[in-house]
Amino acid sequence: MSPLLIIFLLHMTTGATADLRTGYYSGVCPKAESIVRDVMKKALIREPRSLASVMRLQFHDCFVNGCDASLLLDDTPTMLGEKLALANINSLRSYEVVDEAKEALEKACPGVVSCADIIIMASRDAVALTGGPGWEVKLGRLDSLTASQEASDNVMPSPRSNATFLIDLFSKFNLSAKDMVALSGSHSIGKARCFSIMFQLYNQSGTGKPDPAIEPKFREKLDKLCPLNVDQNVTGDLDATSVLFDNQYFKDLVSGRGFLNSDQTLFTFPRTREFVNQFSIDQEGFFKAFVEGMLKMGDLQVQQPGEIRKNCRVVNPKNN
Structure with a gap:
């Protein structure tokens, strides 16, 4: 096991946590879950495969530094993000569906709903809208301030895995x-x-x-x-x-x-x-x-600073 993965696991918390709960946005953005569901319905009509692609984002996000939307961050001159990690490049797709949900939520409730929670809601909806079960999701996550291609490479399995x-x-x-x-x-x-x-x-x-x-x-x-x-x-x-x-x-x-x-x-x-x-x-x-x-996977968290990103692909400007 790599030293990076060991450090990550030492800081990982699992199970129900006090800041994650069902109905988290009921008072501050009561239509949050229905807004995400509507975006997923439109995505299903445009391209049925996109729902499976969005659902996969929860796996690839939560297993790397917890469910914090680190996966969604684009590379910067000083940071190699996770989109080009070995398990993700040319494989993960439909990031634009999350962007669409974020844009709709920012119009309805600016600065309230995290990108990390969008992934959790959209993954649930992807299953339910294609004939699978529905469930109540616990929400209240923050978005990470950074991402790590190395962490993704060290954690995510390949299709050859046994x-x-x-x-x-x-x-x-x-x-x-x-x-x-x-x-x-x-x-x-x-x-x-x-x-x-x-x-x-x-x-x-x-x-x-x-x-x-x-x-x-x-x-x-x-x-x-x-x-x-x-x-x-x-x-x-x-x-x-x-x-x-x-x-x-x-x-x-x-x-x-x-x-x-x-x-x-x-x-x-x-x-x-x-x-x-x-x-x-x-x-x-x-x-x-x-x-x-x-639900267990959705509880994976790492104790680190976070924010509610305005754009899921980049951290918020420091002067805001």
């Missing part, structure tokens, strides 16, 4: 193996690039051979989508119902049809297979576990 690595990573944030499998169900919606699966198709574990866990007909489909000479920015669906939040993702894993290695490994690894099997036949059980995981 179940053992993922269990260990999530445990550092007090998230159990069950939490990890349930949260991996976020891949029920959205797409991923061929770049993320080339080694799984053609050089699994450095063998020069495909992953033997891939179901043969699905392998043929992936070969056509992502041949060796493909533009690796070509995308494929993460599961068979990629615009609907359901438990099809887990059914696909049971059938050997996981798009990413980090997904399929959840079924091939005994410790996580039981949860994959469980969620593949019990959608309500998956929904319940997913909500619990999202």
Whole structure:
């Protein structure tokens, strides 16, 4: 573990905290949650994939320095932000949806709603608007004053990660193996690039051979989508119902049809297979576990100064 990650974990706090609560903006910006929901509805109409992209922002933000919108900060001459980190560059997208929500909130309630809370609300709405569960979110976060590309590189997993690595990573944030499998169900919606699966198709574990866990007909489909000479920015669906939040993702894993290695490994690894099997036949059980995981992740915080940014991409000017 890197020294930077150790320092971060020592300062991490988890669980319900006094300054995070449901209905946080009810007195100062009562329409905050409905404003974000309306923006997400418009995004769904424009491009259904964008909801999955926005939901992913919570994972990539909260795991790096807590849920503080550090992910949204653009690079500056003196700071390398997180957008170009290895796990994020050419992968994360739809930042403009958060910008749209922030602009609408600033018109309604200037200087009140944090970008960090927008990510939490929008992630919840992305799930609910695509057929998944809804839940009450705890709000009251501040936006960070800085970001760290190095911290993101040290924390965020790659699509090549196996179940053992993922269990260990999530445990550092007090998230159990069950939490990890349930949260991996976020891949029920959205797409991923061929770049993320080339080694799984053609050089699994450095063998020069495909992953033997891939179901043969699905392998043929992936070969056509992502041949060796493909533009690796070509995308494929993460599961068979990629615009609907359901438990099809887990059914696909049971059938050997996981798009990413980090997904399929959840079924091939005994410790996580039981949860994959469980969620593949019990959608309500998956929904319940997913909500619990999202709430735990949303509680990740780091004790550091913060503010309510006027623009999610930059810190506020010092003279304001």
